[in-house]
Amino acid sequence: MSRVGSHVSTRGGYRAAAQHAAAIGGDCFQYFPKNPRTLQPKAFERGDAARCAAWCRERGIVSIAHGPYPVNPASEDEAARRMALCTLNDLQIAEACGSIGVVVHFGVYKGEDRLQGYRNVIQWINSVTALWQGSAQILLENQAGDHGPMGTTPEELAQIRSLVEHPERIGFCLDTCHLFASGEWKPGRWDAFAERARGLGLWEHVRAIHLNDSRYPSGSRKDRHAAIGEGWIGREQFAELLGTPELESVPLIMETPAGADGTHREQVKLVRRWSGEAEG
Numbered sequence: 001m002s003r004v005g006s007h008v009s010t011r012g013g014y015r016a017a018a019q020h021a022a023a024i025g026g027d028c029f030q031y032f033p034k035n036p037r038t039l040q041p042k043a044f045e046r047g048d049a050a051r052c053a054a055w056c057r058e059r060g061i062v063s064i065a066h067g068p069y070p071v072n073p074a075s076e077d078e079a080a081r082r083m084a085l086c087t088l089n090d091l092q093i094a095e096a097c098g099s100i101g102v103v104v105h106f107g108v109y110k111g112e113d114r115l116q117g118y119r120n121v122i123q124w125i126n127s128v129t130a131l132w133q134g135s136a137q138i139l140l141e142n143q144a145g146d147h148g149p150m151g152t153t154p155e156e157l158a159q160i161r162s163l164v165e166h167p168e169r170i171g172f173c174l175d176t177c178h179l180f181a182s183g184e185w186k187p188g189r190w191d192a193f194a195e196r197a198r199g200l201g202l203w204e205h206v207r208a209i210h211l212n213d214s215r216y217p218s219g220s221r222k223d224r225h226a227a228i229g230e231g232w233i234g235r236e237q238f239a240e241l242l243g244t245p246e247l248e249s250v251p252l253i254m255e256t257p258a259g260a261d262g263t264h265r266e267q268v269k270l271v272r273r274w275s276g277e278a279e280g
Helices: 014-023 046-059 077-096 114-129 154-163 176-182 190-199 234-242 265-279
Strands: 004-007 028-031 062-066 101-105 137-141 170-175 206-210 252-254
Touching: 004 265, 014 028, 014 046, 028 252, 046 062, 046 077, 062 077, 077 101, 077 114, 101 206, 114 137, 114 154, 137 154, 137 206, 154 170, 154 190, 170 176, 176 206, 190 234, 234 265, 252 265
Parallel strands: 004 028, 004 252, 028 062, 062 101, 101 137, 137 170, 170 206, 206 252
Antiparallel strands: none
């Protein structure tokens, strides 16, 4: 059965975050390695990170980190350098916590030449991976299209990975709300998207899924998450996704609104039930 979990707070430390994820029924989780609003590197507590890694390893729990919101791989010049150092710090924390990698949004470029935006993304990735020798990966995430069409398609993800200097240090995190909102996942057409991704060789590099329902219909280009089963994606379409063979061992991590108890406990149970039905 698939791994299921949610984003959790690190207010009590990294191991405490893992323990909370397990307490609400998760066997995977996502966390912010540091303040998600700043690019400032963090001098983290390595002992706590090591205890998190050991605790998760003993219990078969996996995790991913999510980089700060201001990180934009399509940026240029001094801003790009600061962002690269920020992500390098995130990778160090993720590695110490035993995590798969660090989620980074594809990037936004407002210039007239969109090709330059792609060149910036490639150059930025190369600047980070040139300094990184660990096993934690940059997990490039698809976008919803609310800031422009860049980074919404599986072709873009595959192409960027094929052009960087160290592709083995790059994986993907697919966000279901983003796929739906961008129009890449059309209603009732999950199998068509899955086959398209298959042809690109995308699935073998997908390390995590952000399992989010959408508050708006397919093609809306609005990035607004709904609780699982309460949005425009809904049960039937999630069941199609959960039946994708390549996703059997990929962690499904929710970034949805919490339930009445302030946690994702009930949504974790719901996804486990749907996943079992899809696999059965």
